[in-house]
Structure formats: C-alpha cells, structure tokens
Amino acid sequence: MTDPRSATRQRVRDIVARDIKPVRPLLPPGRRVLLLVPIAIAAAIYAPFGYGHRNFDHLGWLASWGVSALEWILGLLILALALRHAVPGRGVSRRFLIATLVGAPALIVLVTVVTYAVEPTKVPPGLAFRFWIECVKWPITIAAPILLVASLLAMRAFPTRPGPVGALCGLAAGVLADSGWRLACDVSAPSHVLGSHGLAIVLVAGLGAVASVAIDAIRR
Amino acid sequence: MVAYQRGDLEAFEQFYVALEPELRGFLRARCHDPQRVDDLLQETFLQLHRSRRGYLPGLPVRPWVYAIAKRVFLMHVRKVRRRESREMTELSMVPEPEVPAGADRLADRSELLSALRQVPPDGRRAFLLHHWRGLSFREIAARLGIAPGAAKLRSSRAGSRLRHLLRGDEGESGD
Numbered sequence: 001m002t003d004p005r006s007a008t009r010q011r012v013r014d015i016v017a018r019d020i021k022p023v024r025p026l027l028p029p030g031r032r033v034l035l036l037v038p039i040a041i042a043a044a045i046y047a048p049f050g051y052g053h054r055n056f057d058h059l060g061w062l063a064s065w066g067v068s069a070l071e072w073i074l075g076l077l078i079l080a081l082a083l084r085h086a087v088p089g090r091g092v093s094r095r096f097l098i099a100t101l102v103g104a105p106a107l108i109v110l111v112t113v114v115t116y117a118v119e120p121t122k123v124p125p126g127l128a129f130r131f132w133i134e135c136v137k138w139p140i141t142i143a144a145p146i147l148l149v150a151s152l153l154a155m156r157a158f159p160t161r162p163g164p165v166g167a168l169c170g171l172a173a174g175v176l177a178d179s180g181w182r183l184a185c186d187v188s189a190p191s192h193v194l195g196s197h198g199l200a201i202v203l204v205a206g207l208g209a210v211a212s213v214a215i216d217a218i219r220r
Numbered sequence: 221m222v223a224y225q226r227g228d229l230e231a232f233e234q235f236y237v238a239l240e241p242e243l244r245g246f247l248r249a250r251c252h253d254p255q256r257v258d259d260l261l262q263e264t265f266l267q268l269h270r271s272r273r274g275y276l277p278g279l280p281v282r283p284w285v286y287a288i289a290k291r292v293f294l295m296h297v298r299k300v301r302r303r304e305s306r307e308m309t310e311l312s313m314v315p316e317p318e319v320p321a322g323a324d325r326l327a328d329r330s331e332l333l334s335a336l337r338q339v340p341p342d343g344r345r346a347f348l349l350h351h352w353r354g355l356s357f358r359e360i361a362a363r364l365g366i367a368p369g370a371a372k373l374r375s376s377r378a379g380s381r382l383r384h385l386l387r388g389d390e391g392e393s394g395d
Contacts (some may be wrong), residue, residue, distance in 0.1 A: 012262050023225050023272055025275060026276060088287035156273065158267075160269065
C-alpha cells in the first residue's frame with residue numbers, strides 16, 4: 001500500500017510540474033507605491049484644475065495647497081500600508097490597522113475644522129441636495145481609477161486578509177481624491193464636508209473591501 | 221525559493237522536503253484527522269504555488285509560508301462550519317412525521333436533534349447521508365472523498381453513539 005505522505009507529495013509534485021512557469025517576484029510595497037504616484041497626482045490636480053476651484057486668496061496657501069499636500073501624503077502612506085499588509089506574513093498588527101482606519105478619518109475631521117476656521121462658507125440656500133450629490137459623486141469618480149489600480153496591485157500578492165487590504169486601498173484612494181476635491185468645493189461647513197466628502201471616502205473604503213473579498217472568492 | 225520562482229522544479233522539491241514536516245506538524249496541531257491533514261497540506265502547497273509571485277526575495281520564507289498555511293486552515297474551518305450549519309438547518313426543516321400509536325416509545329424530535337448535535341461531525345454526516353438521504357455507502361464515500369468502508373464505519377459509529385445518547389429515554393432504538 002502506498003504511503004499517504006508519498007502519495008500527497010506525488011500529487012502536489014504532479015500538479016506543480018504542470019504549471020512551473022517562471023514568475024517575476026513582486027516589487028517591495030514601497031516601490032510599488034511609486035507606480036501609483038502619477039495617478040495620485042492626476043487625481044489631486046484634476047478637481048481644482050479640471051472641475052474648478054475655490055478662491056485660494058481667501059483660504060491662503062497653507063490652508064489650501066499645504067493641507068491638501070499633507071492629505072495627499074497621508075493617502076500615499078495608507079496605500080503603502082495596504083500593499084505591505086497584502087503580502088502574507090508581512091501584515092501589520094490589528095491595533096495598528098485599527099489606528100489607521102480610525103486615525104485617517106480623524107485627520108479628515110481635523111482638516112475640515114481647520115478649513116472652516118480659516119474660511120467659513122456654507123451651502124447656498126436651496127442647493128444643499130445638489131451640492132451633496134456633486135460632492136459624493138465626484139470624489140468617488142476620481143477615486144475609482146486609484147482604487148482599481150491599487151486593488152489589482154494588492155491582490156497580486158494573494159493577501160491572506162483581503163477585506164482589510166481592500167478597505168485600506170479604498171481609504172487611500174478616497175483620501176487622495178479628497179486632497180484635490182477639497183480645493184474644488186467652495187463649501188467648508190463641516191456638516192456638508194463630513195456628510196458628503198467624508199461619506200465618499202467611507203463608501204470607497206467599503207467598496208474596496210467588498211471588491212477585494214469578491215476577487216479573492218472568485219480566484220479561489 | 222528564488223530558484224523556484226524562476227521555474228525550477230528541483231527547487232520546488234527541495235522547498236517541499238524542507239517545509240513538509242513542520243507544516244504537517246502545524247496542521248496536525250490544529251486538526252486531528254490524518255486524512256484531513258494530508259488534504260490541507262496538499263492545499264497549502266498548491267496555494268503557496270499559486271501565490272509564489274507574492275514572496276519578496278530577501279525576506280524570510282517561513283512567515284510567508286505560515287501565513288498562507290494558517291489561511292488555508294481557517295478557510296477549511298469556515299467551510300466545515302458553513303456545511304454543518306446548513307446540514308443542521310436542513311435537518312430542522314424535516315417535517316414532523318405522522319405519529320403512530322405508541323409513539324411515546326420513540327425519542328422526542330428535539331431530543332433526537334440534541335443527540336445528533338453531540339455526534340462527531342464526520343460520523344453525523346455519514347449517518348445522515350445514509351439514513352436520512354438514503355445514499356449508499358459508495359455514494360457517501362464519493363461525496364466525502366473517503367473509502368466506502370470508512371463511510372460505513374463512520375455511520376455505524378455515529379449510530380452507536382446516537383443509541384447510547386438516547387438510551388436513557390428509550391432503551392435500544394433502531395438506527
């Protein structure tokens with residue numbers, strides 16, 4: 001009778017032998033993030049230059065471009081974290097993950113408060129719903145290409161926890177898109193910014209998580 | 221590992237030989253059925269093969285390998301739980317049969333379900349497939365990926381266990 005261990009070994013060997021093509025190893029996460037920098041720059045400058053921008057003279061250089069640059073860098077750091085977390089055995093601790101998933105939205109709240117303190121502007125009467133729709137739709141549209149490319153890069157590593165990896169990719173895409181969109185939107189009232197820009201970030205993060213889990217399920 | 225990524229089958233063999241004993245130990249500590257350990261080991265190596273591009277050269281291999289082995293095991297546990305939950309749901313949906321006279325000799329349905337839950341899952345599955353679904357042991361063996369003899373043995377042991385659990389209420393009952 002065949003030894004079960006040898007039988008298993010032989011079965012695995014046969015399957016692997018049929019598919020032993022050379023593969024190119026993934027680049028380290030820090031270098032893969034660089035591939036996304038052009039898309040991230042495009043996402044950040046599309047809104048203020050392609051859609052239209054608020055009055056930078058009122059807001060000042062630091063509270064407009066300075067804060068947006070900070071938000072953009074935060075987005076890239078979250079993206080690097082997502083790509084690192086995607087590599088099996090290289091995941092960050094649960095505590096660090098939760099701190100990121102909570103800390104990034106907290107920073108968005110801080111940015112909102114600072115912007116409102118420097119230049120308080122409100123939604124014109126009767127246009128609240130229209131503004132809300134625009135400020136949910138556009139950040140999601142701008143974030144979508146970043147989310148797509150980031151998710152594909154992350155999923156190539158066969159993450160063992162696709163849900164959190166996808167959520168991080170979505171969060172990063174949302175934050176990167178918002179770094180430009182906050183310069184395009186004239187309104188700084190926290191109720192509008194958090195209820196629409198913030199909601200868009202949360203929706204993109206959720207979409208990232210669902211998409212990654214779905215890709216993982218299809219692939220298995 | 222780098223040679224394996226370059227498509228060297230010999231390197232895969234060395235990779236297998238080096239990691240097989242410790243991965244087997246890792247899985248055996250979590251799953252006591254030797255047949256299942258073999259299946260999980262095979263699945264782990266195939267998963268490692270599918271995701272070999274994700275290993276970053278220069279980093280230690282073991283954290284990568286164990287993260288994947290752990291995931292394979294957790295997915296297996298999730299699958300088993302889902303299947304058991306589905307089987308228990310199906311079982312609870314069985315309509316109440318026509319109760320013949322003298323039915324007080326028979327076990328109460330809730331007691332039967334409770335006893336069934338105490339029967340080991342492997343045996344319960346074989347028992348239910350044979351006695352409730354009416355499958356032959358050959359069909360059960362094909363479905364569970366085991367030998368027909370093993371299916372018969374599992375079902376028989378589950379029947380004995382069930383009788384033992386119900387004996388306090390009804391004495392010897394047929395299976």
